[in-house]
Structures are given as C-alpha cells and as structure tokens.
Amino acid sequence: MTIVLTPYWSNGVQKLKMAPQPPPKPAHGLTPPTLNDEVHAQRCMAQLRSKDKDIEKYIYLSALKEQDPHMFYRLCLSHMPEFTPIIYTPTVGQACQEYSKNYRRPEGLFVSIKDKGKIRSVLKAWPKLDDARISVVTDGSRILGLGDLGINGMPISIGKLSLYIAGAGIRPHSTIPICLDLGTNTQKYLDDPLYLGLRKKRVPTDEMTAFMDEFMYEMSIAFPKLLVQFEDFSTDHAFLYLERYRNQYPVFNDDIQGTGAVVLSGFINAARLSSAASGRPPLLAPHPLLRCRLGWSRERIWLVDSQGLVYTARGELAEHKEYFARRDYQGPPIKDLLDILEYVKPTALMGLSTMSGAFSREAIETMAALNPLPIIFPLSNPVKLSECTFEDAVKYTDGKVLFASGSPFHEINYNGKMLYPGQGNNMYIFPGLGLGAILARCSSVTDSMVEASSLGLANSLTPEEDAMGLLYPAIERIREISAGIAMQVIRSAQEAGVDRHPELRAMSDPELLAFVNSKMWNP
C-alpha cells in the first residue's frame, strides 16, 4: 500500500532535558583471570567482523548474548549502527527464514494451537514468572515483508526484545519472546523436514480468536505486570486483536502504532524542512492536538493500493482502507502511480507496499519536479523490499530529498556532500513507549500515549542533528531518546488516567526523568 501525503506542517514543543545516566556497573562473570575486559571487547568485535556473511554474524552475536550478555549489550550499545542491522532488520529477516535450519537452543516461549485449553500450564513453564514485564508476541504470519513464516517468526520477537534491553534498559530477565504456532500456509515450510512448527495450515479466524482470548487472559494471570507487544500478525488479525484487547489489557501493536508513531515523527520534521524550502507558510496548528487533526489529515492523504487510487466509489474496501478512501473522487480509476502523482501533486510519498522498485526513477523525478525538497519514505522491510534505495532517491532528485526508509541504508557522498538517510523504523519508538507504559504500570495503552511517543521522538533532535537536516536522531543516543519518550508516555498515561503508579504523579519532570533513568538496566 502506498500513502501519498499532501502538505503538512508543525512547530516544536519544548526540548527535553536529559539527566545523566548512572555509571555502568563493572562487568563480571565467567572470564579467565587474566582476561582484560577492554581487550576482550576488542577481541569480540574482531571475531564478529571476521565473519563474511551477515547471517554468520547474527549466529555469532546470538551465541555471545547467551554466553556473556553483559558484553553483548555493552558492545551493542557502543556499536548501535553496526549491531542493529545484524540483530534486527534486515538480517533478522533472514534469521527468521532460516530459523528451523539454524536452530541451536531454546530462547523463548512457544504456545501452539494444540495447547488450547491448557495454555496456563505452558506459560507457567517460563522460568522468571515474577520478573516478566514485556513480551513481544508474534504468530509469524507476516514477518517484515517476507510473508507467512510460521514458527520461524520467533527471531523477530527475540530481536525486538534485544532492542528493548539495549535501547531502553529493560532487564534481560524481564523479557519474554513468544511465538504462537497456529500453523502456516507456506507450503515450503510444511514440506521442510527441518521445519520446527506444526505441520498444518493456519486455523480459521474464529478458532484463532478463541485461542487468543484464552492466551491473553492466561498471560494476564501468569504475568500480572506484563505489557504485550503484538508483532507481525497478518494485517487483518493485527487490527482485529488490537481492537479486541486494547481496552482490556496493556497491549499495543508495533506495526500499527509503533510504525505510525515513528513515521509521524519523521514526517513532522520533514514537513518543517520541506515547507521552509518551498517558501510555503506553515500548514499546521501547534502540536498536542493530533487526534483532532485526523479529520484534517484525512483530506490530505491519498491512499494507493494494488488497484490504484483508493476511493469510496471504487466499490467494497477492506475496513482499514475505508478511513482514508477519498470521498471527493468519483473516478475513472487511476491505477498508475505516475498518473496519481500528476493528479494529486503531493509533497510526500510513502511506501508500505513491500514492492521493491515501486518508486521508479520516473516517480522520484516527478516528486522532485513537484517539490524543491520532496519527502520520500520507502518504508517496506527488509532492505530488498524497500520501494527505492537511498541512492536512487538521491540520484533522481539531484541530492534534494527528505528521505527515510524502514530498513537501513548507508550514507552517501554526493558531489562532495555527505547525505544521511533517515531510518523511519519503529525501533526508535517501541523501547521508550514500552518503558514508559511499564513504569506507569498502565492498565492500557492509549492513542494519546502513542502520540506522546511520536512527539517525544520528533523533539529529540539536538541542534546539531537539526542543522544537518536529519529527520531522526542518531541511534547512538537511543537510551537518552528512550528515556525522554518514556517520560512523555508516563505523563500521557497520567492524563488519560490509565496509570497505576500514583507516586510518579507527584514528581516534577526532572525528577521523573531521573526516575526513568534510574530504572534502566546497564550492562
């Protein structure tokens, strides 16, 4: 699906002041007596870099995390740009595809449709019942843009939780990766002798819903302090279960809400730069009214799917497309993206299509002809499914583009000037959103909390990052960014009345930020 956005503007809210972090505790563990920690860190990096293939690096880091989690997280934090593409998108996509082939040891919880009726006993098998604070739950049905991987989706839960630990200082013991096995419709896996999941097709939705009801209820009993992040469910089920449980349990959907928040955040910053470049006046009233602006933004968003422009007169539409279907367009159908761009004349082009090349050279050139500084966000994951590359976006706009992608691209030296791609990936949002929700002990995750995370991220750019034209802050600052986001999320939970940690209400903002920082685990 492609969303074409027309102009949009915003101005900033107050910048956050960050409290200093507590100093890291000295690492200790099962290391030989003459082993020097500093040198061993270098040794680990050398071992990592000696691997030719990214999947080998993934396997090496997975083993390091098991053997020496302090070293793993310490290196992860000090090498975020090098680590995230391995332990997370894009390599985690390959790790999922090859999970049954590369499997070495248990790392999470599997709950299958065969456990229906006795899910409680399966959850009780988890060794750290009382510590559990955050679980990432997938059913493997839509892993990144790679489709239905069945039980092979487990590494996505593991990867997200590694970023919770690195990026928000959640204690490793407090995380539970979960993969639900409801079958798979991917024949290749059903035929694979090494496949680790049930050899059956996915169960129908009513059966799945009965399973999910029991699962969610038992989770809330077994782990009373747990926040649940739904991850990579197929689109229809993603919407269905978010709506079904969001007022009953603390739960959010990373692909709907986390991605929405991260894209909005990058877009707020891009719109500011784009409007300035075009000399257009600011188009948007100040921030904290996002929800009120939804109706307004609906007028400015043109949704495109495989059938072309989405409009109400086109006929029956999937429910999640109806909201943004154009009511003011009567036809004829316009299918071609170039024709749609000519018709709409958008400021921004966003891709959620999982179609590599969907933003063709002509589409990018058209965006550049329409705007002095077009906003182009190819958001599909992993890298090989991105609608265009950073290089293409730079080349076909002559270096004048506000770019963010879902997966990482390298910076480019274009005519002597370094240009930096933004990574509009929900990894900027979920650690801070989750941390805030956990610390507030919230009973549910409200839209206002998700919005708060988005605004917290948008306002986390330093003056230097701002001057470089970045849309997202440097990922190296993830701890500081997550702390700021968590604080905004806690305040928003308090405003919504879903917090269950009243002592935090009395704290001033600096006190609250210091509290958030003090709760972070450090390797």
Ligand SMILES: O=C([O-])CC(=O)C(=O)O
């Ligand atoms: O995992 C990522 O990189 C972002 C995400 O949630 C997805 O693509 O489903």
Ligand SMILES: [Mg+2]
């Ligand atoms: Mg996802």
